[in-house]
Amino acid sequence: MGGSKIFDPPPKYSLLGGSKIFDPAPKYNLCFVCSVVLNMLLVVYLFVGDTKWMPSWSRMAAMEAEAVAAESCSGHGRAYLDGLLVDGMPVCECNTCFGGPDCSQISPDCPADVDSGNPLFLEPFWMQNAASGALLVSGWHRMSYSYNDHSSVSGELEKHIRKLHSIVGNAVTEGRFIVFGTGSTQLLNAAVHSLSLANLSSRAGVVTTKPFYPAYKTQTDFFRSVDYKFLGDTSMWKNSTDGNVSIIEFVTSPNNPDGLLKQAVVKGPHAKAINDHAYLWPHYTAIPAPADEDLMIFTLSKLTGHAGSRFGWALIKDEAVYDAMSTYASQNSFGVSHDTQLVALKLLKFVVQGKGREIFDFGFETMRNRWEILSKTLSVTSRFSIQEIEPQYCSFYQKVRDPSPAYAWFKCEREEDEDCYTVLRAAGIITRAGTLFGADSRYVRLSLIKTQDDFDLLIRKLNILVSEEDGAKTM
Amino acid sequence: MGGSKIFDPPPKYSLLGGSKIFDPAPKYNLCFVCSVVLNMLLVVYLFVGDTKWMPSWSRMAAMEAEAVAAESCSGHGRAYLDGLLVDGMPVCECNTCFGGPDCSQISPDCPADVDSGNPLFLEPFWMQNAASGALLVSGWHRMSYSYNDHSSVSGELEKHIRKLHSIVGNAVTEGRFIVFGTGSTQLLNAAVHSLSLANLSSRAGVVTTKPFYPAYKTQTDFFRSVDYKFLGDTSMWKNSTDGNVSIIEFVTSPNNPDGLLKQAVVKGPHAKAINDHAYLWPHYTAIPAPADEDLMIFTLSKLTGHAGSRFGWALIKDEAVYDAMSTYASQNSFGVSHDTQLVALKLLKFVVQGKGREIFDFGFETMRNRWEILSKTLSVTSRFSIQEIEPQYCSFYQKVRDPSPAYAWFKCEREEDEDCYTVLRAAGIITRAGTLFGADSRYVRLSLIKTQDDFDLLIRKLNILVSEEDGAKTM
Numbered sequence: 001m002g003g004s005k006i007f008d009p010p011p012k013y014s015l016l017g018g019s020k021i022f023d024p025a026p027k028y029n030l031c032f033v034c035s036v037v038l039n040m041l042l043v044v045y046l047f048v049g050d051t052k053w054m055p056s057w058s059r060m061a062a063m064e065a066e067a068v069a070a071e072s073c074s075g076h077g078r079a080y081l082d083g084l085l086v087d088g089m090p091v092c093e094c095n096t097c098f099g100g101p102d103c104s105q106i107s108p109d110c111p112a113d114v115d116s117g118n119p120l121f122l123e124p125f126w127m128q129n130a131a132s133g134a135l136l137v138s139g140w141h142r143m144s145y146s147y148n149d150h151s152s153v154s155g156e157l158e159k160h161i162r163k164l165h166s167i168v169g170n171a172v173t174e175g176r177f178i179v180f181g182t183g184s185t186q187l188l189n190a191a192v193h194s195l196s197l198a199n200l201s202s203r204a205g206v207v208t209t210k211p212f213y214p215a216y217k218t219q220t221d222f223f224r225s226v227d228y229k230f231l232g233d234t235s236m237w238k239n240s241t242d243g244n245v246s247i248i249e250f251v252t253s254p255n256n257p258d259g260l261l262k263q264a265v266v267k268g269p270h271a272k273a274i275n276d277h278a279y280l281w282p283h284y285t286a287i288p289a290p291a292d293e294d295l296m297i298f299t300l301s302k303l304t305g306h307a308g309s310r311f312g313w314a315l316i317k318d319e320a321v322y323d324a325m326s327t328y329a330s331q332n333s334f335g336v337s338h339d340t341q342l343v344a345l346k347l348l349k350f351v352v353q354g355k356g357r358e359i360f361d362f363g364f365e366t367m368r369n370r371w372e373i374l375s376k377t378l379s380v381t382s383r384f385s386i387q388e389i390e391p392q393y394c395s396f397y398q399k400v401r402d403p404s405p406a407y408a409w410f411k412c413e414r415e416e417d418e419d420c421y422t423v424l425r426a427a428g429i430i431t432r433a434g435t436l437f438g439a440d441s442r443y444v445r446l447s448l449i450k451t452q453d454d455f456d457l458l459i460r461k462l463n464i465l466v467s468e469e470d471g472a473k474t475m
Numbered sequence: 476m477g478g479s480k481i482f483d484p485p486p487k488y489s490l491l492g493g494s495k496i497f498d499p500a501p502k503y504n505l506c507f508v509c510s511v512v513l514n515m516l517l518v519v520y521l522f523v524g525d526t527k528w529m530p531s532w533s534r535m536a537a538m539e540a541e542a543v544a545a546e547s548c549s550g551h552g553r554a555y556l557d558g559l560l561v562d563g564m565p566v567c568e569c570n571t572c573f574g575g576p577d578c579s580q581i582s583p584d585c586p587a588d589v590d591s592g593n594p595l596f597l598e599p600f601w602m603q604n605a606a607s608g609a610l611l612v613s614g615w616h617r618m619s620y621s622y623n624d625h626s627s628v629s630g631e632l633e634k635h636i637r638k639l640h641s642i643v644g645n646a647v648t649e650g651r652f653i654v655f656g657t658g659s660t661q662l663l664n665a666a667v668h669s670l671s672l673a674n675l676s677s678r679a680g681v682v683t684t685k686p687f688y689p690a691y692k693t694q695t696d697f698f699r700s701v702d703y704k705f706l707g708d709t710s711m712w713k714n715s716t717d718g719n720v721s722i723i724e725f726v727t728s729p730n731n732p733d734g735l736l737k738q739a740v741v742k743g744p745h746a747k748a749i750n751d752h753a754y755l756w757p758h759y760t761a762i763p764a765p766a767d768e769d770l771m772i773f774t775l776s777k778l779t780g781h782a783g784s785r786f787g788w789a790l791i792k793d794e795a796v797y798d799a800m801s802t803y804a805s806q807n808s809f810g811v812s813h814d815t816q817l818v819a820l821k822l823l824k825f826v827v828q829g830k831g832r833e834i835f836d837f838g839f840e841t842m843r844n845r846w847e848i849l850s851k852t853l854s855v856t857s858r859f860s861i862q863e864i865e866p867q868y869c870s871f872y873q874k875v876r877d878p879s880p881a882y883a884w885f886k887c888e889r890e891e892d893e894d895c896y897t898v899l900r901a902a903g904i905i906t907r908a909g910t911l912f913g914a915d916s917r918y919v920r921l922s923l924i925k926t927q928d929d930f931d932l933l934i935r936k937l938n939i940l941v942s943e944e945d946g947a948k949t950m
Contacts, residue, residue, distance in 0.1 A: 035510040057605035058537035062530040065611035093623040126614035130532035133614015136540035139601035142783040144593050148568040182657045182808035222806045226699045308617040308813035331697045333657035338783035340812040
């Protein structure tokens, strides 16, 4: 057998330093060594490295979720796991005014819709932090009505909520009981119901200061209880409460719609307050000091942006009120979905782990930028105005910070523009009428917390409106 | 350079058929070929085979869930993703009467607790079908208050619910509106509230037939509405309704606690019924024909066993009632958690895909076996009795099937055993007293839908009780 020449060295080709066994066949040698090195790399990749773990029963669920998330929808929409499938492919659900299979088409005459308080400005944050927000729910997750301690409240979630308040410094949780609700919506009426139990002979009166979040009135009216009724603005009750009427005051701080920090105004032995702190987060306001009221309500919606998850909580000083509100949650819906509690825990774990900096920096920067752009857009006109919010010291950021409210409380200043909603609607902007907040029709609320597309379209429409006015002036 | 001998053939060792290039070095050759083959296998394994897909951002979530699920807890418990961690390891949460780090220790004197209607008998089903029940929720899943069609209801979930009813044949969905609730609990009061809106001058009366599910009374009393009040048993209203009183009748079919199929008994122009069909599934009852009432309520709890998810739905014929119930759900909690709706969709997809056979076969077999064992245990005594349920034709199974009720409606027959709850409590069995169901204290309800451990312990305690009685007789 000839051919030994094929294997003759030049020894310089020997990768393994010319040991005899490889000497006779350097090219073959090289192939073999490469092959062995590739073996080793593949084995390491498969079984030793960062990717050694392969999903088992969770694999299909993870695949489905990643496939849906891979739909970019041109940045103007997203696909959902429970959305429609067409030909087996997830369908994009587009932002308002966008359409087409990949949401790349903008409808030319579509109005800017800044009506609802949908906190979608936080959606990109969770998309950017996909791994931190991802959650795999097993098919047998907490199927029982209760947690193992016979409570309807996840102990770990409660711990994380207390920790979060301590990090942000926006509420005192020491010596407070916690009740969970299906959104703060459920807790608002739970609080009214519970505070009215200790009322006097007549029905308790529910009051709040204009401009106010409309649900206080609509919800209180809706449930038609024998124990309470909505009485309107606080102005009648400011200095004294009638000896025969218990007053339950809703206090929203920062206020929806105007973003101002508020305190209860009704005083007296029969006055109780429900402090709605939905917006008391660094996204929207300076945190002056930890809130320390008897009954404080918070919601995940405006903290992480998960309005659709329906999760809220109340911090309660008085045990009897805590018992009554727990009973309400139980009689009403047998507590809060365990799936939702698991989602909330996952999100709050991430928030708490970074001491809140990531989400609050993102939220604050976004909202401040929007406020600046809106303010600048309106600075060239005297026809419209928005509320003034002074820079204020924030104990979370430990510095004076610029305003970044969730809503603009927008006023039509011209005498003839009595119906501000209609004025803006004619200009292609859908707002929420001030009258819904118990205020004058010269006011409307503009939501600044929706998607970037919604905000951009608002600014475009406002610019047109303002420049038309300039044009009119010039003419 | 010597050593060429190392590469001398016997050609029979040549794997590639003795072609010249490999001839000179058969052992080396063999190694090389093995290495190349290994590479090919590894590459195929990694990129071509069933496992080609590797999770990206979902990886950590999938790992966490699988790690938690890997805790076997001796088959007498399970670890949860939101449970405690000790030294980074998930902690087992044990079934009642079991303890120790791996739930392997049984507490000797622990009572059998068959009080609650916790449907944990279905937990093993979802553990056995882990891949089918697994769900990966992204951090940006449906953050908005509403679905893209401005509804608070997942269209895909609604479709699957209709499909499920059509497969099971337990309810007519054609021409019906669907409202979702945070458990059927929320829908019960939503229905009372909505039906009472069209009432006469006086408050509507809420009635039901004894023995009845206690929440009808406690919930109706709790909300203290000006529009309705609980009036008790139907017996007073059976044949005629007072011209001035609207009657809202709760009808539970199959009934909780006794498992019997029921129909409304109050008739007349001002009588309306809320048909609670929580247990109208092949697990628990023969399905005689599709239910076709005006207002029917169902719940995920007793269908898939996910009581903790808080998801229910109502099928409604009348549009005004549908509108009113939707408004209730909106005013009360702004709809149902989107996470929960996603979970429900995942579970129902699996149920529907197999035309329900897998879960209903599992559920029916389990419940029938339990009923047989309980019946046999009690057959040797006349001191206690349980309700009789006749075998009945089931349109789902298309045959006559044995009884398999969710609860035993258990009676203490001896004259001196007036307080049956106390008799059983003394024997180490925690039941739900019949008085809570509006019935005599000789009755208690035994829940048969809890874990296998709970059921086994019940049978053990009953056997002791029955054999003690035998002993007493013999003495």
